[in-house]
Amino acid sequence: MRKKIVAGNWKMNKDFYQTQSLIKDLIKHKMPEGVTVMVSPPLTNLQAACKLVKDSNSNIIIAAQNMYYKGEGAYTGEVSMSMLKSIGVDHVILGHSERRSIFKEPRHLIEDKVAAAVNNEMTAIFCFGESLSSRKIGNEFRVVRNQLKEGVFRLFGSAWDRIILAYEPVWAIGTGETATPDQVQKMHFYIRKQVAKRYSQKIADNVSILYGGSVKPNNAKEIFNQPDVDGGLIGGAALNANDFMAIVNAF
Ligand code: 13P
Numbered sequence: 001m002r003k004k005i006v007a008g009n010w011k012m013n014k015d016f017y018q019t020q021s022l023i024k025d026l027i028k029h030k031m032p033e034g035v036t037v038m039v040s041p042p043l044t045n046l047q048a049a050c051k052l053v054k055d056s057n058s059n060i061i062i063a064a065q066n067m068y069y070k071g072e073g074a075y076t077g078e079v080s081m082s083m084l085k086s087i088g089v090d091h092v093i094l095g096h097s098e099r100r101s102i103f104k105e106p107r108h109l110i111e112d113k114v115a116a117a118v119n120n121e122m123t124a125i126f127c128f129g130e131s132l133s134s135r136k137i138g139n140e141f142r143v144v145r146n147q148l149k150e151g152v153f154r155l156f157g158s159a160w161d162r163i164i165l166a167y168e169p170v171w172a173i174g175t176g177e178t179a180t181p182d183q184v185q186k187m188h189f190y191i192r193k194q195v196a197k198r199y200s201q202k203i204a205d206n207v208s209i210l211y212g213g214s215v216k217p218n219n220a221k222e223i224f225n226q227p228d229v230d231g232g233l234i235g236g237a238a239l240n241a242n243d244f245m246a247i248v249n250a251f
Pocket of ligand 1: 009096168172173174175176212213214215233234235236237
């Protein structure tokens with residue numbers, strides 16, 4: 001069965017010391033049974049976060065926010081999968097709309113990264129979602145279908161136990177504007193249907209589909225209650241232990 005997951009994407013927030021302090025705060029909380037909790041600090045702080053989690057026997061998963069798909073070599077500024085794995089990181093967020101829009105990551109690069117990650121026994125949290133202009137003209141389902149096709153639908157079915165989907169409509173990210181539970185459910189149902197069509201009902205039933213975009217303690221429950229919503233990818237509210245734990249406990 002698919003997992004319930006709450007993942008915190010810290011983006012470019014929290015220095016080395018702040019990271020340790022937030023991880024320590026999270027570790028103090030009792031995690032609910034049956035919910036996988038994941039946090040994604042900035043690259044410079046991953047190792048410290050992993051050590052804190054390991055030393056306290058916590059089952060919080062530490063994920064990276066990015067990686068490059070080549071093994072090693074002359075790629076200034078990049079980090080490889082084996083580098084991440086060597087410090088205990090085997091989950092990575094890929095295709096985030098901020099990587100797509102601010103850093104101009106093209107679709108084929110995202111596809112290469114996702115394929116490399118899953119082929120190297122990492123789990124990829126593949127992010128996608130439509131812009132406001134696409135939704136305004138009723139194009140959201142088509143945009144999402146294309147992003148799935150270009151990002152993950154060329155993978156073998158066997159790779160899908162290392163894929164987590166994260167639907168993040170761009171207009172809801174960091175804006176305080178959340179998609180309604182109904183809008184989220186409709187899209188998640190559609191996404192699962194596309195996976196079933198491309199692969200099988202079994203793969204579709206087993207893949208976790210997270211929602212991201214202004215999830216807060218006061219709206220998480222309603223969103224997580226939707227039948228095709230398996231959790232959330234949380235930005236702003238993941239930067240505070242109490243808010244994040246309130247969301248984790250919203251299932
Ligand atoms: P916010 O929760 O701040 O809207 O960010 C969502 C997000 O982009 C998570 O990856």
